[in-house]
Amino acid sequence: MKVSYSKWRWLLAPVAALTASAALAAPAALLNLPDFDALAGKATESVNISLDTSLLGLAAGFLDSSKPEDQATRELIAGLKGIYVRSFTFDEDFAYPAAQVELVRKQLAAPGWQRLVQTISTRDRTRVDIYVSVDRGIANGLAIIASEPRQFTIVNIVGSIDLAKLHRLEGKLGVPKLDLPAEGKDGKPEK
Amino acid sequence: MSEDVENNEELERRLRSALRAVDPGEGFAPRVLARIAAEPAHATRPARAGAVASWLAFGLAACVVLAVLLAHEWQARRLEQGREARRQLIEALRVTDEKLDLAYRAVNTHGSGAPAEHSGV
Numbered sequence: 001m002k003v004s005y006s007k008w009r010w011l012l013a014p015v016a017a018l019t020a021s022a023a024l025a026a027p028a029a030l031l032n033l034p035d036f037d038a039l040a041g042k043a044t045e046s047v048n049i050s051l052d053t054s055l056l057g058l059a060a061g062f063l064d065s066s067k068p069e070d071q072a073t074r075e076l077i078a079g080l081k082g083i084y085v086r087s088f089t090f091d092e093d094f095a096y097p098a099a100q101v102e103l104v105r106k107q108l109a110a111p112g113w114q115r116l117v118q119t120i121s122t123r124d125r126t127r128v129d130i131y132v133s134v135d136r137g138i139a140n141g142l143a144i145i146a147s148e149p150r151q152f153t154i155v156n157i158v159g160s161i162d163l164a165k166l167h168r169l170e171g172k173l174g175v176p177k178l179d180l181p182a183e184g185k186d187g188k189p190e191k
Numbered sequence: 192m193s194e195d196v197e198n199n200e201e202l203e204r205r206l207r208s209a210l211r212a213v214d215p216g217e218g219f220a221p222r223v224l225a226r227i228a229a230e231p232a233h234a235t236r237p238a239r240a241g242a243v244a245s246w247l248a249f250g251l252a253a254c255v256v257l258a259v260l261l262a263h264e265w266q267a268r269r270l271e272q273g274r275e276a277r278r279q280l281i282e283a284l285r286v287t288d289e290k291l292d293l294a295y296r297a298v299n300t301h302g303s304g305a306p307a308e309h310s311g312v
Binding site: 047049051055056058059061062063073076077083084085087117119120121124126128130144146148153155157163166 | 283
């Protein structure tokens, strides 16, 4: 039984469309993320990661090429210039100031940033926005803003990232594999 | 003129008297050798040179040890930074994948016709 790796097709198609689109003004794919220092004290868990080119290079040097997942990670980050993550988890609902999240959202209204996906779930009270930065027809940055009742996350990736490769790492980075329906020969889920 | 000649002869006589050969007597050579052996100044110079050489060797060894320690410290710090960078990279990719999954689930749910879900691609 083959596990489907095609779940990113829904996202890859718009990326490809944008890549092929007309040239746009050069955007700054690097967002100016707030410090969120005050939130770190209130959060039960916080992730604050800033990896610039030199740190990515350093990290790549510590990936073991003999391990398939490390090799895949090395290939994944080959075209990256930076990864910046801010993620905060709280023990009560919406303890984070929406204004600061909006501040980041405003930066994504700048020319060059295109919103690929917006999902709003009123049932789960979650909202995820995925943006891509396009420079002269080439995607050179990605931004994800995910607001959940007890967690909000901002991811800014500078450089070109292959989402299919990232997905192939699923299950190897600590993310449990989703129970996706396996595909049949015709590409449709097996029953 | 004759007075000058007399003075010169007198001077010559005195010089000859003063510079006449005198027998040092028996035991002169052993006394000289004994005195040379007892002279401390002769031993000081080599001892001082030896001390300087020792200090130089010690300093050089200390420099080598310090350099090795610094290199080891730098290596250890670099190793720690590299491991931390690797850990952060894996964590960043994990969070990214997790949030993409969140969007995927929402889109998938919307696609299956569940109510109260909105998505735009």
